[in-house]
Amino acid sequence: MNILFIEDDAIETMKLNRTVSKFQLKHKITEAKNGEEALAILNSKNSLPDIILLDLNMPRMSGIEFLKILKNHDTLKYLPTIILTTSENRADLLECYKIGIAGYIIKPLKYEDYEEKLRTVLQYWTINELIKG
Amino acid sequence: MDSKEVLMLKRALERQKKARQQAEKILEEKSKELYDVSHHLKETNNRLENFLNEKTAELDGVFINIIDPYVVMDMQFNVINMNISAKEFLGYDHTIENLNLANIVHKDYIKYTVESFASLKKVGILKNYHAKIITKDKSEKYVQINSSLIYDKNKKPIAAQGIIRDITQETEIKHLLSEQKTQLDIIVENSPLSIVLTENGKIVKANQTFIKLIGYSEAELKKLSVKDISAPEDIDASIELMDKMNTNQLDNFTIIKKYIRKDKTTLLAKTSVNAYKKENGEIAYQIAMIEDITEQRNLELQKEKLLKELEYSNKGLQEYAHIVSHDLKSPLRSISALATWLNEDYKDILDDNGKTNLTLMQEKVEAMDKLIDGILKYSTIKSDNLDNTLVDVNTVIDDITSIIYIPDHVEVIIKNKLPTIMADKTKIHQLFQNFISNAVVHIKKEKGIVEIDCEDKKKYWQFSIKDNGVGIPKEYHKKIFEIFQSIGSNERSTGIGLSIVKKIVQLYEGNVWLSSELNIGTTFYFTLKK
Numbered sequence: 001m002n003i004l005f006i007e008d009d010a011i012e013t014m015k016l017n018r019t020v021s022k023f024q025l026k027h028k029i030t031e032a033k034n035g036e037e038a039l040a041i042l043n044s045k046n047s048l049p050d051i052i053l054l055d056l057n058m059p060r061m062s063g064i065e066f067l068k069i070l071k072n073h074d075t076l077k078y079l080p081t082i083i084l085t086t087s088e089n090r091a092d093l094l095e096c097y098k099i100g101i102a103g104y105i106i107k108p109l110k111y112e113d114y115e116e117k118l119r120t121v122l123q124y125w126t127i128n129e130l131i132k133g
Numbered sequence: 134m135d136s137k138e139v140l141m142l143k144r145a146l147e148r149q150k151k152a153r154q155q156a157e158k159i160l161e162e163k164s165k166e167l168y169d170v171s172h173h174l175k176e177t178n179n180r181l182e183n184f185l186n187e188k189t190a191e192l193d194g195v196f197i198n199i200i201d202p203y204v205v206m207d208m209q210f211n212v213i214n215m216n217i218s219a220k221e222f223l224g225y226d227h228t229i230e231n232l233n234l235a236n237i238v239h240k241d242y243i244k245y246t247v248e249s250f251a252s253l254k255k256v257g258i259l260k261n262y263h264a265k266i267i268t269k270d271k272s273e274k275y276v277q278i279n280s281s282l283i284y285d286k287n288k289k290p291i292a293a294q295g296i297i298r299d300i301t302q303e304t305e306i307k308h309l310l311s312e313q314k315t316q317l318d319i320i321v322e323n324s325p326l327s328i329v330l331t332e333n334g335k336i337v338k339a340n341q342t343f344i345k346l347i348g349y350s351e352a353e354l355k356k357l358s359v360k361d362i363s364a365p366e367d368i369d370a371s372i373e374l375m376d377k378m379n380t381n382q383l384d385n386f387t388i389i390k391k392y393i394r395k396d397k398t399t400l401l402a403k404t405s406v407n408a409y410k411k412e413n414g415e416i417a418y419q420i421a422m423i424e425d426i427t428e429q430r431n432l433e434l435q436k437e438k439l440l441k442e443l444e445y446s447n448k449g450l451q452e453y454a455h456i457v458s459h460d461l462k463s464p465l466r467s468i469s470a471l472a473t474w475l476n477e478d479y480k481d482i483l484d485d486n487g488k489t490n491l492t493l494m495q496e497k498v499e500a501m502d503k504l505i506d507g508i509l510k511y512s513t514i515k516s517d518n519l520d521n522t523l524v525d526v527n528t529v530i531d532d533i534t535s536i537i538y539i540p541d542h543v544e545v546i547i548k549n550k551l552p553t554i555m556a557d558k559t560k561i562h563q564l565f566q567n568f569i570s571n572a573v574v575h576i577k578k579e580k581g582i583v584e585i586d587c588e589d590k591k592k593y594w595q596f597s598i599k600d601n602g603v604g605i606p607k608e609y610h611k612k613i614f615e616i617f618q619s620i621g622s623n624e625r626s627t628g629i630g631l632s633i634v635k636k637i638v639q640l641y642e643g644n645v646w647l648s649s650e651l652n653i654g655t656t657f658y659f660t661l662k663k
Contacts, residue, residue: 009463009467011467012463012466012467018474057456057459057460057463086459086462086463086466087455087459088506088509089455089459091455092455107466108466109462109465109466109469109498109499109502110473110495110499111466111469111470111473111474112473114466114470
């Protein structure tokens, strides 16, 4: 799977990479440090990711801002976008569902729990039929 | 004697005789005249006497029949004569006992009476003497007397006569009226409301309150019209209302308008105007009640501003709480991951001490994470975002017991079927979860029981959560509801749970309290308004 991972925190990126390699999953992870960078990647005409993992709290362009732009785009709006955040703010959750998401995952405190959650998410999307842009 | 001589004598005699005859005739005439006069005099006298009698009788009649009390006194105030009316009025009869009028004058009027009498002696008449007297039956009467002196033939005053008018009622009414007027004046002058009387827009009268408020003296105000002391921007509205009143479309109206003080500063006042109409329906006066609401309005504006600010800062705080909690939780996740990796990657190098420290670190991170969660929950409990629906409390308890950690030896029991209440489901969940998770971890007995019950108290529900745990010392019963106060030695306790509980209960106008016995157990009670 091609995964666009939008996250500003380096350790979070390490966590995902470590999880993916630990379970020997064959996913290609493209990292973007914020929404702007992610949009640049998406618009670069290279092949599109299968899914997007999106953090909400990021500098410059927040996850929600990015999501709005994405869902207003004629073609990009079809990309399954899963929120991966620490925010348990109900307002954020509702806002995301309103704009349109494919999932809302709260980052657990313990790394072991994180591994479990991420493995499940990735597993699900692996068995899912994807568009393959 | 010669004949000449005789002739002369004869002639003389003849003359004498003639003269005597003439004298006799005159005498006779005079005598008749005298008789006539005397007769006439006698007649006149008789007539006069009759006339006098007539008049005397007439006077006696008048004297007796005068309706007002009539009294004649000598110059020492002793009554010489009085009519029936006077006897009735004064209660005295001078024919039975001596009556000295000076004795019945009220002591307050003695000085005035002496002066008045002096004036009577000097001028001969005295009009409008007013005094209070005490009649025989000890009642006090107000009298008005018009009197005059009576003189003897030598023009020496020997007596005074007077007609008494009983003006007691009149005077009492007058006193009453003046008293009432005084009272009314006191009310009007001391009213916290300004009161202004106007006639066709001109100020006729204003009370002290208004004078103080507006800064003009009463004399100055009387030269001014309402328009002169009104702010220009309010005049049109005032005139419109006044016109409606003048054309009988309105009997009264209230307007909030600005007045201009003498020193040109303005004040905002609530003005209520009432029309006072003459019998023909024409408006005689307008009565305006003016209440200075400048400060009130300022306070209102201030309050509005503060409320807005509060709302804004509340919203800001809530957002802030979320952001802070996020920003605090993110690094915790990183620390937790790094500690885990240290443990995983260097497990061959780390000794037991190092491994223990890493575990302790994880525990601390976990505690901090909980604390942050608690603060966030506590700070986001607000009445304005309650989503009240019908909540079956039994289901809520089932949900909780399936989520939270319950030690194997503890059992959570619903004693009687719990009600379905109107409340915010999330808050009720939070509420019970705090109580239950608190209860289940503090039981050291072999078999732990947490019992949940509810009583219908008509206006509110009273829930109870009873455990057979370690109990809570009395001195902590209050303290445990305060934020960050944890009394247990339990590392997992953040000290926020019960303060969240209290806040939620307060949202539903309820109370929370407990009864506890050491080593026997604790029962928490709380009420929720229906």
